[in-house]
Amino acid sequence: MQCPENAPEVYDYIILGCGISALTAAKQLCENHSVLVLESYKEPGGNHQSHTIDGMEFDVGSICFNTADEQFRYFPELLRECVAKDVEVKKICTNGVVGKYPFDWQVEASSFNLLERISCIWSLLRGRFRADRYDSARGFALSRIGDVLYRRVGLDLYIRRLFGVDAAGIDYDFALKRMQWLSRETSLRHRFGRSIKNRLTITLTNGKTVVRPSGGFGLYYQKALDGLREHGVHFIFDNRALKIETNSPLMEIKTATGTFLAKRLISTIPLDEASALCDLPETGLPxxxxxxxxxxxxxxxxxxxxxxxxxxxxxxxxxxxxxxxxxxxxxxxxxxxxxxxxxxxxxxxxxxxxxxxxxxxxxxxxxxxxxxxxxxxxxxxxxxxxIPEKGFKPRRDAAIARLASKGVICLGRQGKFEYIPHSNIAAKEAITVLNQMVKPITAY
Incomplete structure (x- = not known):
């Protein structure tokens, strides 16, 4: 694959990967800088992938967005493509009954007999004072709902199914980001407030649920690429980076189709993959x-x-x-x-x-x-x-610091080895990191 037409000899920024973090970074930088996005996949979207088989469309990754999501502030053209849908979400509970997601009081708590109710209340009260409440995802959950509800809800089963690791081995910060619904559902103030809103039929103005249009994520994200290209951003797909070398003041990115020069590099690819490209030690983080x-x-x-x-x-x-x-x-x-x-x-x-x-x-x-x-x-x-195992942060942070010393800025779920549950947070965190780390580039 050839270098894009009118491409500069040296880019201000080269971005590895083309998911929502990379696209947001390109949008943030393109007004004042030359930008090249290199992607090993054949289409944009990163891990948002679609497959069409015999006329049926299947997705890998999240399938719905909210109209209030941060990404639509940067890419209103994507929102215009989306289709409003009512997405009903349920779960199969530990007892095999299909109930509300993420928590169903009627299925999982109201069926308790008197002794079970007493035991549940006692475990809830005792959980608030657990010594390990800040120790792990399990400690977080037990401090919010107690061990009786914890087992009934099946959180331990779901976390092990999600990561292959027991909740006791998952970092506390994951719980803060992904399990705040436990605090809401066990808060009397929250439940009372929600009940009042339901009775008054108040509609919350926090956006509506939308899904991508027909045609797949590749076609959907192509709309964002069209706008970025108008601002001078270049894209090369199906082109994997093979080597990153720092030849101050420039960075040299060798790929399967050629070598590209940049003043700075942003990586949204897996942390260990970026480390290997720079001849840095891998973390071995799972x-x-x-x-x-x-x-x-x-x-x-x-x-x-x-x-x-x-x-x-x-x-x-x-x-x-x-x-x-x-x-x-x-x-x-x-x-x-x-x-x-x-x-x-x-x-x-x-x-x-x-x-x-x-x-x-x-x-x-x-x-x-x-x-x-x-x-x-x-x-x-x-x-x-x-997999945010307990104790992973020092290894993660050390790897990011080593890459930073080489001139590489890490972004996104994979680039920062950060559990980011959806694209809205990915877009917000990309902007936050860039605002903190990106400084004006001097002329070369």
Whole structure:
């Protein structure tokens, strides 16, 4: 692949990766700097990937956004492409009942008998004073809901299904970012306030849920690229970086198709991958591999929701997203969906056929489907997201500091080895980091 036309000999910034963090950084910088984005994938979007099989669209990664998301402030053209949808989200509880996500008081608490209620209240009170409440994700959860509800809710099962690690081994900061709903749901003030709002039928003005348009994430993010190109940003896809060398005052990025020069480099690729490119020691910090099964159903989807999380005691799958609820399809199937299975580095990734067999058995056991289920395809995404084990921060921060000494700025979920649950936070954090670290570039 050739260098883009009218490309400068030396870019002010080269950005590795083309997910939402990279695109936000390019938008922030392009007004005053020359920018090149290098991506090893063939399409923009990073780990937001789409697959079309026999007219059916399947996604890897999150499937919905909020109109108030930060990314739409920088890319209003993306919001104009999105389609408003009501996305009903449920979960299968530990007892096999399908309930509200993330917590269903009626299913998970109101069924307690008198002794169980007393035990639950006592464990809630005792949890507030736990010595380990700031020690781990498990300590955080137990301090909010007590050990009785903790077991009933199935949080321990879900976290192990998410990371392959017990909640006692997951960093406390993950809980602060991902589990604040525990504090809300166990707060009498919050529940009373929500009840009053419901009674007064007050509609919250915090945005509406939207999904990407038909055609896939690649086509969706292409709209952002069109606008960035108008501001002079260059893009090269299907071009993996092979080596990063610092030849002060410039940085040299060697790729499969050529060498590019920059005054500064921004990395949104996995932290250890960037370290290896700079001949720096790798951290060995663990990441999750995401196996996505693309499945079609000829029959009925009993839960009726668009997204179903697995908090049950059985089944290896984490989440099912029914894409046929959002995108039209022309075939003989009634529904098609993606089932996500997370695989930690200590476990071999199962074959799609084996994983599908286990999925089918669990869905039938739980009476979640009626009819025939078919495996249409699959996707294996390495480094899908970091595993925030206790004690990971010093190793992470040291790696980021080493890269910074080489002139590399780290951004995003992979670049910073940061658990970022959705693209709204990714966009916000990208701007925050750039505002803190990017200084005016002097003429070369």
């Amino acid at each position: 990441t999750v591999t995401l196996l996505s099964l693309f499945v079609a159903l000829r029959g009925s989807w009993i839960p009726g929701c668009s997204v179903l999380y697995n908090f049950h005691t059985g089944g290896n799958w984490k989440r099912i997203t029914v894409h046929s609820d959002f995108y039209p399809y022309t075939n003989s199937y009634d529904k098609h969906f993606t089932a996500e299975i997370t695989v930690p580095p200590t476990v071999a990734v199962p074959t799609p056929e084996c994983a599908f067999s286990e999925l089918l058995a669990h869905l039938r056991q739980m009476n979640l489907i009626e009819g025939e289920l078919f495996l249409i395809g699959s996707s294996e995404l390495k480094n899908a997201y970091p």
